[in-house]
Amino acid sequence: LRVKEAYNSSRADTKLAALQGAAELFRRAKHETHLQMTEEQIKLYRWQIRLEENQQKPYTDKSLHDTIHHLLLDGQIKEAEKLRTEFKISEKRYWWLRVVAHAQAGHWDELAAL
């Protein structure tokens, strides 16, 4: 379990390595939930790196919620949609996100279209 702490202190790409280390340990400890969550985090991190490269905006170190929120703010609904299916976010939460984000960004027509 100590590997998680390594994750906290390390930065940039070493983080990914630390996470994978943690995942490995969880697998060995047969900690299903923890393993799943760690793997999701790894996946999210990869997504964020890709998004950063594409859009020159900081996405890493944000939670999934915030990532989608920002995507929606920027009108990147397609990307957000992709993330949603990837991480199996429930309808309810996704709609909440959309309503709040659209309202904040002033996408009134989007809001009306929902």
Added chain:
Amino acid sequence: MTGGKVDFALIREATRLELVKLLDGIPGTKAIVWDEKLAGPFSQVADYAFLRTHDVCKMYYINNSKLPPNNVAHIIFLSRAHTQLMDLINQQLRMEEALGGGKKDYHLWLVPRVSLLCEQRLEEHGVHGTFASIRELPLLLYRLDSDLTSMELPMCYRDLHLGGDPTCLFLVAQALMTIQGVFGLIPNIYGKGAAAKQVYELMVRMRREMGGNEPQVTPQIDQLILIDRSVDLITPLATQLTYDGLIDQFFTINNCTVKLPGEKFAAQSNSDSGTVDNASEIKTIQLNSSEELYAEIRDFNFSAVGPRLSHHAKSVVAQYEERHTAKTVGELKQFVQKIPQMEAYKQSVATHTAIAELIQERITQGIFWPALQMEQEFLKGLDTDKVNPFVEQCIAQKESLNTVLRLICLQCTVNSGLKPRVLEHYKRDIIHTYGYQHFLTLENLEKAGLLYPHQGRSTYAVVRKTLQLTVDDVSEHDPTDMAYVHSGYAPLSSRLVEFLQVPGWRAITGVLQVLPGPTLTETQQLPSALRQRRGSGGSVQSGLEGGTALVFFIGGCTYSEIAALRFLSSRVDQGGPEYIIATTKIINGDTFLESIAEPLPT
């Protein structure tokens, strides 16, 4: 709270004497370099004016900057026994020496005791020899009020349950020995929870070590009730609704002072009850029972505070009106004499009205009400076994993580654990919304026994029923039951204390078995000489009725519990004992969770 037989001021006197002994042991002018965390609580023991009379002329803080130039003969580092602090002291000492202050003597006082680890650390730095003396200042209990004392150990619960570090139990036992040294041996000891048992065992050992050299003091406290926080995890998670409790939850009370945004008080000029710091717009207000009005309303349910304040406001006006009725010179003179007193009264009414307004603002905004309603439903045991839509919505709207965690932990505790599927769902949502870094906090909560998968049958229903934890029609304005402190929920821990008196714990063994940890019922044999005196002296009654009981919360207690116990004390005419309270730290839902959460690197 006046008329108490036992006043913790005596404890303060004892520590003061200790301090004076140490201070006067060093002749000449002194500067004290404070550990910042210690300076606040310390002001409860001795203020600057007091220290000044003992040749302390400069005060600094321990940090990584150089000490300002000074010309005192002695420099005293007053610090808690932590190795990080030793590192800082080392730095400061070296910078000081580089200045060529060779004429000075350095002293190190550690609170509450010298630890080997710290001495070792200093030796590693090579500065151990620089100190003319290293002493310990056994300062364990800080008096907060005449019936309330705290050890100011906020991390106690965490240390016990996450770190597996029992140091604080040792300190608690020592503190209790100190109390017994001042107020005499406590004949009856009750306790609930693993930590309570450990503390008791430590006390027995310490007594044995003292041999026959116990202080011969007539016992003034009849019962000691040790309560391990882990017995009642519900209360700290529930929202407190007393005046004190709300102030603490919104603005946090530290060492009897609260810092509030200044603009509300702008109209008031500087008063003796507080000073306005214009630069930061923060007003610091002292809160303790010396202020009559505050002593009266602090344990009220907040909904009763408003009417009470307006009542007082009216009486202020009425008092001023009296001047018109004053006819003779004598009457006028009387009136003039009353003015300073009236001014102070008016001031305190104004201050508390402003505070109440601030609280009102916080209550009406955000999710305070809906969250509170949710809580009450949980406490009544409704729908605690599924994913709660309200909690889900809170997460989706990214409300404060503390609120969300508080609700989830509460749900978990009253349900004796959540179904694995529900727990997983919550965890996943939290990590998705607030980020992976909170993984460790969730982990810690699990270790601390606040969040766990369902095991066995739910016991809360039984506990709730026997102890009458929820009361439906509770009067907030004119309380007849302690449940008013949470508007309908009575703190489990305080209920235990109440039931100990009537009808006694034997009547509720069923409940005690369900609650975690062993139950403790012990007596300490008094020396025969004292026993006789005790029988003849009318001040202490025998048996369970009357007398004074000390309730010690190991792992912190909330203002609502304090209020509940004070409420019991106020019914002293019905034959119950008068309660005095000691704790490792006064906590509320947020500070409790924060002490358990994993600190995040910023």
